[in-house]
Each structure stands twice: as structure tokens, then as C-alpha cells.
Amino acid sequence: MVSLRSMPFGRLAVFAVVIIALVVSVGLLATSAFARERGPASNHAATSQVGGEMVVGGRARTYQLLRPVAVKPGVALPLVVVLHGGFGTGSGAIVQGNWRAAVATHGFVVVAPDGVARSWNAGLCCGPAVAQGVDDVGFVVALVHRISGQLDIDPRRIYATGISNGGMMAYRLACEASGLFAAAAPVAATLPVACDQATPVSILHIHGLADRNVPFAGGFPTVAFQRNPPDYPPVLAGLASWASIDRCGSPTTVTTGKVATWTWRNCQPGIAVQLITISDGGHSWPGGQRMALILDPPSRALDATSTIWNFFAAHPKA
Numbered sequence: 001m002v003s004l005r006s007m008p009f010g011r012l013a014v015f016a017v018v019i020i021a022l023v024v025s026v027g028l029l030a031t032s033a034f035a036r037e038r039g040p041a042s043n044h045a046a047t048s049q050v051g052g053e054m055v056v057g058g059r060a061r062t063y064q065l066l067r068p069v070a071v072k073p074g075v076a077l078p079l080v081v082v083l084h085g086g087f088g089t090g091s092g093a094i095v096q097g098n099w100r101a102a103v104a105t106h107g108f109v110v111v112a113p114d115g116v117a118r119s120w121n122a123g124l125c126c127g128p129a130v131a132q133g134v135d136d137v138g139f140v141v142a143l144v145h146r147i148s149g150q151l152d153i154d155p156r157r158i159y160a161t162g163i164s165n166g167g168m169m170a171y172r173l174a175c176e177a178s179g180l181f182a183a184a185a186p187v188a189a190t191l192p193v194a195c196d197q198a199t200p201v202s203i204l205h206i207h208g209l210a211d212r213n214v215p216f217a218g219g220f221p222t223v224a225f226q227r228n229p230p231d232y233p234p235v236l237a238g239l240a241s242w243a244s245i246d247r248c249g250s251p252t253t254v255t256t257g258k259v260a261t262w263t264w265r266n267c268q269p270g271i272a273v274q275l276i277t278i279s280d281g282g283h284s285w286p287g288g289q290r291m292a293l294i295l296d297p298p299s300r301a302l303d304a305t306s307t308i309w310n311f312f313a314a315h316p317k318a
Contacts, residue, residue, distance in 0.1 A: 046068060046069055046070065047100050048066070048068075049064060049100070051063070054142070056139045056142045057134075057135050059139075061116075061143070063090055063111055064110075064113075066099060066100060066110040066112070068103055074152075075152070077151065077152060078153075078157035079111065079153045079157070080160075081160040081161070081162075082094065082111070082166075083120060083160065083161070083170055084096075084118070084162065084165075085166050085188075086125075087292075088166070088291070091112065092291055095289055096163070096289050098287070098288055098289070099112075102309055108309070111144070115166075116128060120165050121133065121134045121135070121136045122165060122169040122171070122193070124193065125229075127226065137172060140160075140177070141180060144158060157316045158182060159181060159183050159185070160174065161184065161187065161308050162186065163285050164188050164189060167189025168186065168192040170184045172193050174201045175197070178201045179199060182201065182315060182317040183312050185205070185206065185311060186206075187205075187207070187286075188206070188211055188283050188284065189214060190214055190232050190233055190235050190238055191242075192233075195238075200247070203242045203246070203274070204272075204275075204307075204308060205238075206275075206277075206278075206304050207235055207281070208283065208296070209279050209280070210280050218231075236275075242273050246272075247271075248266060248267035248268075249265040249267075258299070258301040259276060259279075260276070262276075278302055280299065283295060284296045284299065286304040287300065287302055
């Protein structure tokens with residue numbers, strides 16, 4: 001555990017300012033975000049959300065499990081791992097993406113784990129999880145196996161998604177646990193690790209071109225919550241890596257208003273690689289809730305959660 005007493009004064013000051021800003025902004029937005037996420041009462045009646053805890057690598061780890069209440073006997077359900085961004089939580093990620101409504105409508109299971117000190121060790125990024133060398137791949141894989149032992153989960157329909165630090169973690173899972181995951185959908189992220197041992201996984205990447213925290217073109221962010229943020233690789237470089245892994249050809253692009261969709265052609269059978277960009281989109285979950293005032297307002301040009309689920313539903317394990 002990183003001790004605040006051991007931090008240099010400058011780093012401690014930056015850390016304190018970020019925490020205070022997040023607490024104030026989350027407090028101002030939490031009530032309205034939760035009210036919007038609740039939606040129809042039927043969404044809550046049709047779903048169940050409970051917290052869980054397990055020990056992995058000597059650490060107590062926590063998570064939120066969201067599932068439909070009514071399930072037909074003998075029907076195995078898809079599982080979506082939803083990974084929060086830096087300074088977030090699993091319960092917050094469920095609200096941010098309106099996942100309760102999606103589970104009520106489509107009947108899949110969501111597990112939303114909590115990172116160590118609200119961060120994930122995605123390799124290049126971020127925070128205490130990287131500093132402490134936390135094995136988050138091992139944790140998420142163990143969590144998937146645990147949920148699969150408790151519920152009837154379809155092993156061909158296990159997916160990962162997340163935003164920012166969580167999106168990078170989704171990429172790392174696709175790279176390092178590609179035998180487990182059928183598809184991954186990072187949002188406002190970039191590929192943070194060498195992905196040279198991966199087997200084919202379908203990839204959907206969603207990114208706002210006005211994102212200043214994780215720039216689409218790569219490089220150092222102009223807005224950051226870390227004192228020394230990394231030099232991020234370009235989004236297209238990561239997708240080129242996945243296009244190679246998935247044996248795809250070149251991409252085609254279709255633009256409708258603010259939304260451009262890149263689709264790589266002739267991938268391995270049953271596999272797809274897609275990129276969706278929003279011309280004026282910032283660092284946010286499109287169509288979702290704004291969880292803090294210091295984050296960009298979500299674009300309304302795209303419903304990321306519905307788009308991601310449709311992609312997942314079309315791409316079971318090949």
C-alpha cells in the first residue's frame with residue numbers, strides 16, 4: 001500500500017487536489033446520475049445487484065454482480081466484465097453505462113469489479129495498481145471463473161469492456177487472457193501492452209476525437225489526473241496490432257453525422273475489428289452518465305452500451 005506520508009509534497013498536493021475535485025464533483029452529480037440510471041421501475045424489478053468479495057493473490061478484492069431475476073432453466077447466459085475508469089468503482093461503472101437497463105432488456109450478466117485504490121494495472125497505466133504491481137489479469141480471470149461456478153454462464157460468450165484505465169485493462173485482458181474472452185470493447189482508451197501472445201479476439205474500440213485525457217493520435221495528454229502521465233500510443237496503432245492478430249485486411253470507413261465507423265475487412269471467420277469515433281466526443285462514456293464535473297460531458301451521438309452489447313451478441317467465441 002502506498003503511504004501518503006511517503007509521498008513527496010508535490011505529489012501529495014496533486015493527489016489531494018484530484019481527490020477533492022472528484023469528491024466535490026461526484027457529490028454534485030451523483031443524485032441526478034442515479035435518478036437517470038434508475039429509469040423505469042421495471043428495470044430494477046427485473047434485475048438483482050449484489051456485492052461480493054474474494055481473496056486473490058493475498059488481497060481482498062470486491063465486485064458488484066448484476067443479473068436478470070428471471071432466467072429460463074437450462075439457458076446459459078453471457079457475462080460482461082465492466083471495468084471502471086481511474087478513481088471509479090464497480091457500482092459507479094454500472095450507473096455510468098446504464099447497464100441495469102441493458103441487463104433488464106437483453107438478459108445477460110454483468111460483473112463490475114473494483115480496482116486497487118480505484119485503479120487498474122493495465123501495464124502502461126495507472127496509479128497505485130501499477131506502482132504496486134497488482135495482478136489484475138489474475139484477479140479478473142479468477143472472478144470470471146467464480147461467477148461461472150455460481151451461475152450458468154456460456155463459456156463462448158464472455159466479454160470485457162471499460163473506460164479509460166478500465167478500457168486499457170479490457171485490452172490487457174484480451175491480450176493476456178484471449179482464450180477466455182470472446183470480445184473486448186475499450187472506450188476512451190488505448191492498447192497499453194505488447195500483445196504478441198494473443199489469439200484472435202473480436203475488438204470494438206469507441207473513442208472521441210476531442211479526448212484530451214487519452215488523445216486519439218497518441219502522445220502526452222493535455223488533461224491528466226496523474227502527475228506524470230504516460231506517453232500514450234496512438235489508438236490506430238493498437239487496432240493495427242489487433243487487425244494483424246485477427247488476420248484482417250484493410251479497413252473501410254462509413255461516416256454518419258459525427259460518428260465514423262471503421263470496419264476491418266476479411267478477418268478470421270467469426271472475428272471482427274471495428275473502431276467508432278465521435279468527432280466532438282471527449283473523455284466520457286457516450287450515451288451514459290457524467291459521473292464527475294471534471295470529466296467531459298458524454299456525447300449523445302452514440303449509445304455506447306447498446307452498441308457494445310450488439311457487437312458482443314454478434315461475436316461469441318469463434
